[in-house]
Amino acid sequence: MNANAQRIKDYLLDFYPPEEWPTLLHQAEEWAETQPLAGLRVLDASPLYRNTLGKFMPLLAAGAEVYVPRRTTMPADPATVAMLPDFGIRTAEKGQDDFDIVLDCAAQCSRYTPALGYAELTRSGVPVYERARRPVIVADNGRIKRVETMLGTGESFFRALAQLGHRDLEGRRLLVVGYGKVGRGIVHYARKHGMKIMVADVEDKAGELPGDIGFVNVNDLEDLNDTVLHAWCVVTATGRINALHNRLDSKALIASPVLLANMGIDDEFGTKIPPHRVLNDKKPLNFILEEPTRMCFIETTLALHNACALELLTADLPSTCLPPPPDVEERLLQIATTHGTGELRHLHLLLGRESE
Numbered sequence: 001m002n003a004n005a006q007r008i009k010d011y012l013l014d015f016y017p018p019e020e021w022p023t024l025l026h027q028a029e030e031w032a033e034t035q036p037l038a039g040l041r042v043l044d045a046s047p048l049y050r051n052t053l054g055k056f057m058p059l060l061a062a063g064a065e066v067y068v069p070r071r072t073t074m075p076a077d078p079a080t081v082a083m084l085p086d087f088g089i090r091t092a093e094k095g096q097d098d099f100d101i102v103l104d105c106a107a108q109c110s111r112y113t114p115a116l117g118y119a120e121l122t123r124s125g126v127p128v129y130e131r132a133r134r135p136v137i138v139a140d141n142g143r144i145k146r147v148e149t150m151l152g153t154g155e156s157f158f159r160a161l162a163q164l165g166h167r168d169l170e171g172r173r174l175l176v177v178g179y180g181k182v183g184r185g186i187v188h189y190a191r192k193h194g195m196k197i198m199v200a201d202v203e204d205k206a207g208e209l210p211g212d213i214g215f216v217n218v219n220d221l222e223d224l225n226d227t228v229l230h231a232w233c234v235v236t237a238t239g240r241i242n243a244l245h246n247r248l249d250s251k252a253l254i255a256s257p258v259l260l261a262n263m264g265i266d267d268e269f270g271t272k273i274p275p276h277r278v279l280n281d282k283k284p285l286n287f288i289l290e291e292p293t294r295m296c297f298i299e300t301t302l303a304l305h306n307a308c309a310l311e312l313l314t315a316d317l318p319s320t321c322l323p324p325p326p327d328v329e330e331r332l333l334q335i336a337t338t339h340g341t342g343e344l345r346h347l348h349l350l351l352g353r354e355s356e
Contacts, residue, residue: 001032004088005061008053011087015050020296022339023303023332024054031062036310038063040100043092045069045108046121046305047287048076048084051295055302056089059309067092067099073108074265075287101309104129106265117317119308121301123180123239124265126321135317137308142324144304144332146181152297154185156286157235157263158193163289164279166233166259170194175231177218178238179205182263186237187213198227218247225249233259235285236268245270253277261285300336304329 001009005028018025031037042064046052059066068084070092084091092099102114107125110118110132117135120126129136139145161169174190176183177200190197191210198214199205206215216227228234229252236243243264250272253260260278262268267282275281279288286292307328311317 001028001061002063005032005057008057008060008087012050012054012057016054016295019339019341020294021051021054021299023300023335024058026335026339027058027303027306028061031058035063036313037101039065040116041065041067041098042101042103042309043067043069043099043109043112043114044103045072045074045105046103046302047074047105047292048072048080049290049292050077050080051291051293051298052302053080053083053087054295054299055306056087058303058306060088064309065090067096069109070094070096074105075283075292077290101312103305103309116312117319119305119312120321121305122265124241129321132321133319135312135319136321137311137324138321139301139305139308139324141321142304142326142329144300144324144329148293148298148301149181150185150188152185152293153182153237153263153286154187154189155297156289156293157186157261158189160280160285160288161233161261171196172232173198173230175200175216175227175234177201177234177236177244177268178240178264179208180237180239182237182239186235186263198231200224200227218244221247225252228253229256229258231258233261235261235263237263238268239264240268241266242270243268245272248273296341300332303332307332 042059044066046055056066067090097112099112099114100116102109102112102118104118104125105121107128110128119137119139120129121139123140126138172195174195175198176186179199179201187197198216199209200216200218202218209215216223218224224247254277262278262282263284269278279285304324308324
């Protein structure tokens, strides 16, 4: 393993035992031998936190020149950003557009024209990339991303509430807007906390919910607003910008004591609800944490995003959005469940039980 990759490994082992990030460690060791990205320029737009360094380690070990965007809309940890040069990670220069691969998040870097293509980390970036003129492999379209979004994001929402002083949650009313992967994860942990849960969605999800959870259709504005104003907390998890715009009684909600939180990358409440009225000024609530998603929940997703870079080396991929290959995901999951923590070893069961 080259010096920069080794520095990252040595640094992170002080924070994370190997069983918390087995997939990234395995990927780095393997790629150090095979050098699949030797000489390639890779631009990586992942949110920059300490555990993101673990993602850069295999890319560096694979021989890539790793860059981060000059400007980013993603939240970041300033201490981690300041350390990047110590590990040989460069910042893209103004006007630079000579990258071979873009590993993107929320389509921040869709303006670039990489020689080989893109890998997009999130669902929110897909509408932009549907018009791409290069291949786009969407990590979110696979099974692995469900580990992070269901278990990791759900856990981090409640960790963030606890950091803000909200620890006694039993019996409190929670409205979860959006019942996709993130919403399901929040509901999973809310039930563990003994909360009274309602789910709101544009599609009828009532038949998918446990019997102790209520449902309201987002398009039934009277029912929706009554549920919102009787909640202790409303959290959005739709993955869609302005999902609740023109659906909420903004004056009544602003004046109410209801806690508002967003777990999506974009503003899901809409412009009529001012930023100061939503926890963390409408940014994802878990980004108030030093580690927005715990390493054990995100590391397999980060390894998958990296692995998509290798798939872009394949000739004649169509210029469209593509899912990650199932065999690539299966191999990464096998490493995680064999060598990971007890939480990771239950992934196959959880992934088989939960629907997309």
